[in-house]
Amino acid sequence: MRVALVHDYLKEYGGAEGVLGTLHEMFPQAPIYTTVYLPEYLGPNRGKFNDADIRPSKLQFLPFKQKLIGPITMISPLIFKLMNFDGYDVVITSATGAYFPNFVNKGRAKLICYCHTPPRYIYGYKTARNWNRGILKVIGSLFIVLGRKLDFLASKNVDYYIANSKEVAYRIKRFYGRDSQVIYPPVDVRTYNKEHTTKKGNYYLTGGRLARNKRFDLAVAACTKLNLPLKVFGKSFAGYKKELKSFAGPTVEFLGEIAEEKKRESMGQAKAYISCS
Template sequence: MRPKTNTRIALVQDYLKEWGGAEAVFETLTDIFPDADIFTTIYAPQFFGPHRPRLQHKWQNRVHQSFFKYLPFGYKLLSPLRFLSPLAFKSFDFSDYDLIITSATGAFFPNSINKKKAKLICYCHTPPRYLYGLATARDTSTLFYRLVNIPLQFTLHFYRLFDFKFAQNVDQFIANSATTASRIQKYYRKNSIIINPPVDLPNKPAMDGILSAQRTRDSGKAGGQPEGSEHFKMSSKQKFYLTGGRLARAKRYDIAVRACTQLNLPLKVFGRDFSGYQNELKKMAGPTVQFLGEITQEQKKELYSQAQAYIFPSDNEDFGIVAVEAQSYGCPVIGYNSGGIRETVINGKTGVLFDELTPKSCILAIQKFQNSKINPVDCIQNAQQFSRQNFIKKINSLVSSL
């Protein structure tokens, strides 16, 4: 089902100044509703990396920014000035719209908008992690943080009150996972429906190529590029492990780096640095750890198909798109048993989960994985439920029902 063609739709995102899972979801929403206007506090495509040309072309003449765009270095001031975000969202005029869909990453307060007569749907990636005691990207071990923590907690108390109030403005919450749905119920006292994020799975020719490569590996025969595969190489599995994504502290890539360093295992780390975390990782990394920086989607696909496993030590992850991406290319996942990963990885079948957020626990999981017989085909099949097509179908069905 498609929404009525005369329905005027607005799409709202906290900000558009980096690339991660939330931005990938938002891009799909803009594809589903190509005529919808886009509203955000600030738009800084220079930080989209290899995604910049595609997104600038798609979103040309569609993006409306708030007064943050007029501030010198506004993209750097978003965090300390987040208390102004309700004013930024309230400055937009939505009087001509029938439906507003907010993509709430938990950074700002997009549901503070004046929705007028419009219905408001919120696709919630998570309630703000920094308000409810969940791990964030910030370094809380510094002297500065310890000094400001007491007045900061006083401020956050009022933020929580405002966050709850703005959440009551929403007509329908969509949670990206059961983990997030439980948070929405706990902190907002609101029900939600679960629509998992869209994952860019291999198309059928590529899938046939992956399965053909797997059969070749299983039979022990050398093989070239399978017919019908995508442009990336369907190489044989190599000895390295893989981790990465948005290099933020809450993702706890330090666990993977320390574990592989202690085991003397090759580890490749990809992704863009966030708040200096990459430098911290480099200082603790041994000679077997390689940092690739930000990579293209094609490069990532090749790494997935080659890696022994993807290590995902994220602390209470909201969903974890990258863990599903890895499985879709036959790459098992070794992950911390918390949050959304428990909904996407089948322990013992498509990966190995560990129960303590420590290098030792991760090491034991890696060793358990090395002695297991996880079939990459099971990983591929498990990932199919999170397809882009399923996401589009569910979003269209929901919008049409309003």
């Protein structure tokens, strides 16, 4: 059986990329199609896809492509439509809600979409970027109308939907009128052991992909107000860390991107992990 994997873009390493990594482990011979591949921006996780057959689009040849991740949204339906999968039996899209990967030309293949969320910015959910200022507000308002039509049209191309949570399953039903199977993102519990919890620290922990829709501001504001020690890990997106630092108190520490082993150690030693989204 010939399988192909499709992902919006590879520039940050978050939960969606973790799922893609697991899919790659399940189907090691399956090529990964994406718009752009920027391993130098993956930080400690840049080696996760070293052995993968990654096939970026022609956008890979653009200069300053790392600064065009947002604008690519507008043309992503066309980019994915140009990807022809007629020679495959199964195509699995890892849809983060950033682009429109379900526009792929699937040919005779069955298209399975692992949906992390329908696009937040066109359905009124909080997004990583601030679309409520300046020219972005005007562009965003115009794109919402077109984006919803494009997204609904793309959903018709999907044969089977998999949701990463019950909430996302609800959104798939609400916006697409489609049923889905909930399969939670994988967690390798074998990598967590007692050694990570032998030494307890006096701090709280939060982190991940530092984007506005993750609402880390709630944890930072709460711990600042209550004078509680908080450690925040993760790579900033669209200037979000700068915003968080602007009101964070002296008890809040920003660790930046950390390796998986350091992350497990920090979680094991924390008094609690704070999840805001």
